[in-house]
Amino acid sequence: MRSHSRQPCYRFACPHCLVLKTAMPKKARPAGDGKEQGPAPKQVKVEAACGPSSPLNFDSPSGLFESFISPIKTETFFKEFWEQKPLLIQRDDPALATYYQSLFRLSDLKSLCSWGIYYGRDVNVCRCVHGKKKVLNKDGRVHFLQLRQDFDQKRATIQFHQPQRFKDELWRIQEKLECYFGSLVGSNVYITPAGAQGLPPHYDDVEVFILQLEGEKHWRLYQPTVPLAREYSVEAEDRIGRPTHEFTLKPGDLLYFPRGTIHQADTPEGLAHSTHVTISTYQSSSWGDFLLDTISGLVFDTAKADVALRAGIPRQLLLAESIAVATRLSGFLRMLADRLEGTKELPSADMKKDFAMNRLPPYYMGDRAKLVAPGGQLPGLDSTVRLQFRDHVVLTVGPYQDPSDETRGEMVYVYHSLRNRRDTHMMGNETESYGLRFPLSYMDALKQIWNSSAISVKDLKLTTDEEKQNLVLSLWTECLIQVV
Numbered sequence: 001m002r003s004h005s006r007q008p009c010y011r012f013a014c015p016h017c018l019v020l021k022t023a024m025p026k027k028a029r030p031a032g033d034g035k036e037q038g039p040a041p042k043q044v045k046v047e048a049a050c051g052p053s054s055p056l057n058f059d060s061p062s063g064l065f066e067s068f069i070s071p072i073k074t075e076t077f078f079k080e081f082w083e084q085k086p087l088l089i090q091r092d093d094p095a096l097a098t099y100y101q102s103l104f105r106l107s108d109l110k111s112l113c114s115w116g117i118y119y120g121r122d123v124n125v126c127r128c129v130h131g132k133k134k135v136l137n138k139d140g141r142v143h144f145l146q147l148r149q150d151f152d153q154k155r156a157t158i159q160f161h162q163p164q165r166f167k168d169e170l171w172r173i174q175e176k177l178e179c180y181f182g183s184l185v186g187s188n189v190y191i192t193p194a195g196a197q198g199l200p201p202h203y204d205d206v207e208v209f210i211l212q213l214e215g216e217k218h219w220r221l222y223q224p225t226v227p228l229a230r231e232y233s234v235e236a237e238d239r240i241g242r243p244t245h246e247f248t249l250k251p252g253d254l255l256y257f258p259r260g261t262i263h264q265a266d267t268p269e270g271l272a273h274s275t276h277v278t279i280s281t282y283q284s285s286s287w288g289d290f291l292l293d294t295i296s297g298l299v300f301d302t303a304k305a306d307v308a309l310r311a312g313i314p315r316q317l318l319l320a321e322s323i324a325v326a327t328r329l330s331g332f333l334r335m336l337a338d339r340l341e342g343t344k345e346l347p348s349a350d351m352k353k354d355f356a357m358n359r360l361p362p363y364y365m366g367d368r369a370k371l372v373a374p375g376g377q378l379p380g381l382d383s384t385v386r387l388q389f390r391d392h393v394v395l396t397v398g399p400y401q402d403p404s405d406e407t408r409g410e411m412v413y414v415y416h417s418l419r420n421r422r423d424t425h426m427m428g429n430e431t432e433s434y435g436l437r438f439p440l441s442y443m444d445a446l447k448q449i450w451n452s453s454a455i456s457v458k459d460l461k462l463t464t465d466e467e468k469q470n471l472v473l474s475l476w477t478e479c480l481i482q483v484v
Contacts (some may be wrong), residue, residue, distance in 0.1 A: 064177065080369075088254075104167055195267065217265050282315040387449055436478060
């Protein structure tokens, strides 16, 4: 996902650092259903267990994910299933089923409609007719009575986009998962009446976790035609063959499958409606995406040091291709690989910034103004400080052009998500980046703060006391450190 840069505007300045606030467009990210490879998914039956009232562990991102896929161990999941094959966890746990049902219910739609939701943006109404998706959306604002009429009479599926914008517990779950994966995490809710199917067979470009909330859903998975697919695609039923996996999800069950898995799902006849939430991640997060993100900065840095990359291309090269050119490019790529081996800080053009500016803010049920307002003691040279919101901050090195003299160089950027808007998460709106910019010489001091549980300001690896004070004051102003 690439963003078109705009000239930043600054709202705070000290002699060596600037708080960066830049408006950037964001690509909409659908949270669909995902992908598959290999033999039948492992099925796990889990008996009800006594425990705390909350079935998930929110103490840490890793704790949340471990409880999310319990009883499968995290190490086992990533070794045997992640990006490889589906995993089906069937749980006989009434407490967990009740918790899942609380995440989103059909009955929630009445109150949500009263808040002001719109067709297309917030809700799609659709049916699968003869292997094709038929959209039944009206224009404008969604009215509950009309929505319920289409659901009951037309047997239409209601697809609710990004419910974490409205449902606190989904916000809580997805915020922790974004910390765990280091990638955006979206969601869609699908509510389908009995004897109906909303979507035709298809595959997605995301890793998928499905939680069954209400009723039952009958699933069929098929061998992928494009393993680890990079885009969404509908597949004709006569091309996908027989299902490799077929099962029914009940409340409390979890299903995972990798991107590219062809799948379809329907609500069985004679039962109540089905509600499930699809939680998805890892869109545009492949090695190929990361290479595209870093290669431009690497070429720029290498060209500054090596005149061979600054030499002009042959005359009329753009008019006719040449085998000799491919040989020359191969040599340049080997040069870049050699330089990469000795690079301490990888330049990132967009991915880190894009993640920081588009992710959910920290889950917080109190007054959000207090979360983003500096508090506590002002840091000074004699203070000891520690980092806050570690999972919501990224460090990256990137280019900077001074608008006064048009000189170019590299700076350290600190981006965070403390002021991000929950209500626009994953909706394709323009978003803002929040953070700080420092000279490259500040990197070692920043790493000291990042890698220490607490550190004295005097011990920071900067040349002058003024630089040390400017650094900690800037971080404190953004609520990224506190005095201990």
